[in-house]
Amino acid sequence: MTSEELQTFKKQLEDMKASINADVERTLDTLNSQTGNIPDPNDRASMESDLSFELRIRERERKLREKIDEALARISDGSYGTCSDCGQDISLQRLEARPVTELCIDCKTKQEKREKEQGR
Numbered sequence: 001m002t003s004e005e006l007q008t009f010k011k012q013l014e015d016m017k018a019s020i021n022a023d024v025e026r027t028l029d030t031l032n033s034q035t036g037n038i039p040d041p042n043d044r045a046s047m048e049s050d051l052s053f054e055l056r057i058r059e060r061e062r063k064l065r066e067k068i069d070e071a072l073a074r075i076s077d078g079s080y081g082t083c084s085d086c087g088q089d090i091s092l093q094r095l096e097a098r099p100v101t102e103l104c105i106d107c108k109t110k111q112e113k114r115e116k117e118q119g120r
């Protein structure tokens with residue numbers, strides 16, 4: 001991979017992270033302003049289900065953010081774009097579609113198959 005390509009991925013990852021951070025701040029504001037006085041129990045129930053939906057999304061985002069940080073660390077140490085399993089180069093096409101990936105498509109397919117067999 002050329003250093004220009006690497007820089008492009010770095011920028012892309014940083015942008016992803018910035019947009020997640022902005023989103024998280026918005027959620028925290030919403031949580032703070034909504035968890036005050038809600039006298040009607042029905043309103044409260046629907047709001048709580050909204051909140052748990054929000055929190056599930058946040059949990060996914062938190063995991064994605066960890067992956068972004070790991071990808072950024074791989075860019076710094078020069079291992080970005082190399083499959084962590086078989087050591088082959090990950091195709092640019094795959095990285096463009098999923099810049100946080102650390103597995104080539106073959107290993108990813110195998111991993112998913114394994115996880116399915118284990119019923120996870």
Ligand SMILES: [Zn+2]
Nearest residue numbers: 083086104107
């Ligand atoms: Zn691989």
